Amino acid sequence: MKTLDLFFPDLLPLVPGCPEPVAERALLRAAQQFCEKTLAWRVVLDPITTDIEVDTYELDLPDRSELVRIESAKVNGRDRKVKTPNECVSRHADYVECTDGKNLFVNPLPASAYDIVLTLTLKPGMRSLGIDDALFDRYSDIIVKGAQGMLQAHPQKSYTSADASGNTAEFNDRCADVKLALWRGLGRNTPRTRPNWF
Numbered sequence: 001m002k003t004l005d006l007f008f009p010d011l012l013p014l015v016p017g018c019p020e021p022v023a024e025r026a027l028l029r030a031a032q033q034f035c036e037k038t039l040a041w042r043v044v045l046d047p048i049t050t051d052i053e054v055d056t057y058e059l060d061l062p063d064r065s066e067l068v069r070i071e072s073a074k075v076n077g078r079d080r081k082v083k084t085p086n087e088c089v090s091r092h093a094d095y096v097e098c099t100d101g102k103n104l105f106v107n108p109l110p111a112s113a114y115d116i117v118l119t120l121t122l123k124p125g126m127r128s129l130g131i132d133d134a135l136f137d138r139y140s141d142i143i144v145k146g147a148q149g150m151l152q153a154h155p156q157k158s159y160t161s162a163d164a165s166g167n168t169a170e171f172n173d174r175c176a177d178v179k180l181a182l183w184r185g186l187g188r189n190t191p192r193t194r195p196n197w198f
Contacts, residue, residue: 002136003129004028010144015151017158023151028124030146030171031131034139035123036068037175040182041132043122047115050106057104061120064128067101068121076114083107139178146171 004024011023035041048057061067073080073096083089083097096116097105106116124131131143149167151159 001130002133004131006130006136007140007144007147010140011147014144014148015159018151023147026147026150027143028126028128029150030143031128031135032066032123033146033171034143034175034178035121035135037172038139038178038182039068039071039121040139040178041065041068041122041135042071043120045118045120047117048104050110050112050114050116052112053109055106055109057106057116059098059102059104059118059120061122064125065122066125067098068123070096070098070104071119071121073119074117080116142171142174142178145174 004027005020007027008020008023011027012018012020015023043062045060048060050057059067070082073082075094081089081093081095083095085097085099089095091107093107095107096118097107099105104116104118130136135143145167149164149169149171151157152161152164152167154160
């Protein structure tokens with residue numbers, strides 16, 4: 001993990017007079033927004049082994065991280081549906097869901113022990129002291145731009161700037177570019193999509 005103070009050489013010259021604790025909070029918020037917008041921080045959890053007639057399991061997330069969403073679930077190597085909050089499904093359907101960001105609900109009630117492997121998108125938690133190394137190495141300049149926009153929007157500070165909305169817009173545009181690049185698998189070609197015959 002790279003600590004938030006490692007962003008200071010890039011951020012603090014852009015917001016002269018900004019206290020370091022305020023800058024750290026803006027960097028954390030910008031990193032959270034970056035992860036939510038781009039879905040860039042993905043991890044595969046260790047398998048969750050079910051118990052007979054137990055339908056809820058605590059997610060063992062990396063330290064000081066929070067769940068953005070479940071990307072996929074596999075039960076003994078086979079895909080299992082991930083239910084979204086507003087989706088209606090049969091009570092007899094096979095699915096998993098997480099409504100609180102902490103616990104996984106499995107339907108139907110397990111009649112035997114089996115392994116569930118989840119791929120998750122995460123973001124730094126509110127108590128996080130930094131961000132994932134790979135995110136820092138690839139995207140620190142974008143996160144700095146987001147923090148800069150937040151800080152410059154503070155009213156009546158020495159670092160307040162009329163450019164705040166422009167920096168925020170640039171941050172959002174660059175997040176959209178990253179999300180698209182990741183969707184393409186960081187390749188040149190557009191992934192094929194499957195037709196949906198209604």
